[in-house]
Amino acid sequence: MQAFAEAKRRLGGGVDGLNAAADDNGGEQEEENGQVGADTAKSLEAFVDGKFMTVVMTLLTIFALWGDNIRVALFDKDADNIFYALFAVALFMFVIEFLINTVAKHDYKWGFFFVCVHPLPSIPTLRPKVSRYSMVSKAQDADQEEKLKAQARAAQNAKQAALKRIEASRLGRALSEQTTRRVIIGVLLMLFMLPLLQSSETNQSFYTGLSQIYWFGRSRCNGSSRNASFGCDGMVQQPGSSWIGEAGWKNMLWMYSRSSFRASYYPTHEGYWEGDPPYKLLWLRAPDYTNGGRLKDIVSIESELGVWNQTASCAGVRPSANCPYRDEEMSTYSYSPIECSSDADPLMYGRLGCGKAVAYARFETKSLQQRSNALDMLSTLFVCILLATLSIQFQNDTQKLVIAPIEKMVNIIKQLAEDPLRRPDVQDSEEPRGCGDEKQALNMTAHPTRKFEDEDSSGRPQLETRMLENTILKIGRLLQVGFGRAGAEIVNKSMNSGDGELNIMMPGRCIFGIFAYVGMRRLATLADMLGQDVTVLMNKVATIVHGCANRWGGVSNQNIDNGFLLVWKLESQHDPQLKQELKSEVVLKRSKTADRALFCGMKMIAELQRLLLRETSAIKGDAPFALTSLQSTIAAVDVGIAFHVGWAIEGPVGSDFKIDATYLGPDITRTLALQDLTKVYDAPILTSSKLYFMASVRTKERFMLVDYVRLGESKVDPHGIYALVLAPTTAAPGRLPSTPVTYKLGSLIKPEDLAEVEDNVFVDEFPEYLSTVDVDVTSLIETRGISGPFADTFRRGFSCFVEGDWERAVTMLSQAGSGTGPASALLRYMESTGNRTPKEWDGWHGIHAIDG
Known part of the structure; x- marks a missing residue:
């Protein structure tokens, strides 16, 4: 319709x-x-x-x-x-x-x-009909067979020449060798076993006995007349001139009917002819001694040894359909004189009457056929078992060498498509070399470019499927490392798309989280000093930064300028559909995340200090693997970390030629600006007041308010700046405790009295105690932290600075220590205005004012 x-x-x-x-x-x-x-x-x-x-x-x-x-x-x-x-x-x-x-x-x-x-x-x-069709088909195909053979020879020669130019792959060679071995074993088993499962029995007594019966039966024939020939003329010879008597003739016929008995069946005592023979005589046509040697069917025999009767339904050259035995269960033997052979003279053949001079005997061989067919069934069963075994072996070889690796690759790709950030779970595969080895990454020696791995861990040649599997794993790892969490959605949608096109141009999404920027100071100076080795130093620092962030729930994003951007995503508490108790849970979770993020920053400082101490020891020890140029300048490494909380747009940025998964937003810009202030305040860690107030009380105790700064362009956007104030490394290098044997980069190191407490208790349930429990952080604070009097004096001087009483502020901050970062920064700022409070002073200033 x-x-x-x-x-x-x-x-x-x-x-x-x-x-x-x-x-x-x-x-x-x-x-x-x-x-x-x-x-x-x-x-x-x-x-x-x-x-x-x-x-x-x-x-x-x-x-x-x-x-x-x-x-x-x-x-x-x-x-x-x-x-x-x-x-x-x-x-x-x-x-x-x-x-x-x-x-x-x-x-x-x-x-x-x-x-x-x-x-x-x-x-x-x-x-x-099938046989007749087969014969006609063979006759018609005889001419084409020679042509096909010639074409096959030419094709074979061309194929061999082509194979000589092609080197077989390792996979094909291994599969071919295993297949060849199994085929050879199967053929040998068939050659050895099939002859044992075949029934071959030869009984010459049927034919030799029939020839004797022919001549003994004809011996009574009168051959003196002209037309007697082999057919006899009906005349009987004189008594005494024949070869055998009538009783002997009958006994001879009866014994022939039982000639299928083997020699072992013939005992010497009387009655050894009793029982049925293995093969019963069904029909006998031979010269009848009792009938003048005429060639006729012998219907029955009554002799001294026993009686034999013909099976009428199986008599004749062609047995009737009523014969109880099948054609293959009957064996017919014939005998004719040698003069009547096929190469005899035709004239002589007719003159001798060879057309009628043929004797026949038919034996029943049903038991032989039954035994032969039973062995044939065993042969068929053996061949089926052998073929099934070989088929299973071939299938196992193909499964092991081809199908299983392909399924692994497909599984790896599916896992990457479902969760691009999770390392694929490969059950029976080697870990690809060069992936995730932190100790190797922390080695200062620059490794030369390696060749593609051609051998597995056992030293045997690596098959192409294993090489391809490892390559896919490495490509997946490169995707994870290159795109990170921000690019997980890009990888997911691109790999799950049905077509072959890349789906990378997609809108971003707004996220709320904690942003941290780890920047390397004086990197330009280090680049001039180190040259190409500066990348080794950057990678060492990146290993520490990324490893600690990954350990404490953060995500490494991209390298910006001279540093690294890290993100901790937070749940939003402003969802109107959330209940009040759920909002409280969200607030608690955000507080725990803030504690982990700030502790992660302190842990990075401790790990970088451990790196400095280790490399300094290597210089003193003159280790053979050390890079002298790098070790001589390792002390110049200076890192500043800035933390801020806010929102950003997560998504891909780029084109079909190059794309990056990144975060865009004003809070990212504020985080970068805050990191620039770490140089001004000479503090390793700075955090904005928004994140400071989100953390727990015990985490806040590690930080000190050092300034109020407007990070944005709006005049109503002041932020309190809190710093982890430490002495410079060169002034107080300090010593960190030795790490345990099973220590992993960035992990929690507990004191001995808390060794029995599981890490999850602090990591998941009580992260506010991390900065007070971890031995690295506590040692760092003890060796490089500011003293109590300095902190009190600085706080009083900072209060005067905020209130506008800069004269007292200059005095107190100078007493706190003009060589310390935050105090020196405030003194420089006040000096830029002649130590006079500006007329419109509200207790805070712009970000660029203090840098000047």
Whole structure:
């Protein structure tokens, strides 16, 4: 109806509208027909792949393999028709399955299921037609076979020449070698085992006995007349001239009927002819001694040794259909004189009557066929087990060398797509070299460029799949290191997109968090002194900064100018949908995060001091791995850390040529400006009042208010500046305690009396005690911290400075120590105005005023 409505609407547009409507209607009809066909194909495929059909086809496959052997070995001739019907049913089911799979499954034509023609030769009515077709096909293909052989030889030569120019990969070589070994073992097993599972029995007594019976039976024939030849003329020779007597003849025939007995069956006592022979004599046609040597069927024998009777239904050159034995269960032997051989003279052949001079004997060999078919079933079972074993081995090799590594790679990529910041969990893979080794990163020696790893940890050649897996891990690690948490969304969306295009141009999102900027002072001077080794120094500092930030919940973002930007994300407490108790939990969480962030800054200072002490010791010890130029200037390393809290826009910035995941916003700018003040106040750590008031009381005790500064452009935006005031490293280098053997960079070092308390108690539950428990921080404060009198004098002088009484402020700050950072900064600022309080003094000033 929608199509007709659309056509009616387009009718005002003319014939084109009608044609378009018709096209839409036809398209919808074709789409509907295609959907019906797809549903039918899925239904057929589900039917064939169902449990019932799977069981049925498996049973029919087993029957197709062993059915004919079971028919001969376990059943009589009467059951043949049932088996032939089952063979026809099996063939029909195979054809049905093949047709359904061809229709339902894509690219299934000319596939594996064309082997459903296997049961054809087992059906007697189809066997002659198949054989006749095969002979005609061979005759027609004889001429083409030579051409194909010539083409194959040419193609083989070209292939060998091409293979000589191509070096096999390690994966292909390993897979080929394992496959070759298993194929050789399988072929050898078949060569050794199959002859043992074959029944071969040769009994010459049937033929030799028949030749004796022929001549002994004809010995009574009168051959004196002209037309006697081998057929006898019916005249009997004179008594005493024949070779055997009538009783001996009958005994000879009876013994021939039991000639299938083996020699071990013949005991010496009387009655050894008792019992049935292994192979029963069914029919005998030979010269009859008792009938003048005429060639005829011998129906029965009554001798002194026993009685034998012919099986009438199995007699004749062609047994009747009523014969209880199958054709393959009967063996027919014939004998004719040597004069009647195929190369005899035709005239002589006719004159001797060779056409009638043929003796026949037919024996039943059912037990032999049963034994042969039983061994054939064992052979088939052995081949199936061998092929199944080899198939499993081939599958395991392919799974181990190809499929499993590919699945690992796919799993790695999926993990990176789901969580780009989490290192992929690889169960059975080596850790790629050069990833996350902190000790190696802290080594001052500059490593030369390494070649691509060609060997694994055991020294064996590394397969291409392992090399590719390690490469993917390294690429993923580079993505994590390059983009960081801010770029996690970029990596996630790009890797989860279905197309091959990069989805990097996306809007940012607003986040609220703690921002820290760690800057290196006098980096330009160090670059002039160190040259290219300055990057080694920067990487050492970056390892400490990033390691400590990662340990205490922060995220390393990007390198800005001469420093590193760090972020601690916070939950917003201004969500109107949050309940009051939930808002209290958010406030508590933010306080704990603030404590961890400020403690992280103190830990960085301690780790940098430990680096300084270690490298100074290396200089004194003249360690062979030391870089002299770097060690001689390590004392010039000066780091300032600034903390601020606020909001920023997190997202990608760049173009298709280069992109960075970064944070943009005024609070980022304020953080950078605050870090510049660390040079002015000569303080290692500065924090704004917004973060200071967010921290706990015990963390606040480590900081001191040093100034009020307007960080932004607005005049109503003053910030209190709090500093961790320490003496310069060169003035009071101090000593830090030795680290434990299992110590990790930036970890908490507890005193001995708290060694039994788990780290999580301080890290997660009571982070306000971190700065008072950690041995590094406490040692740092004790060795480089300001004394109590200085702090009191500075606070009184700073109060006078804020209130505008600069004369007293100059006096007190000078008494506090003009060589100390915050006091010297305030004195310089007041000196710039002639130590006179400005007219519009509100207790704070601009950020650039004090720098001047």
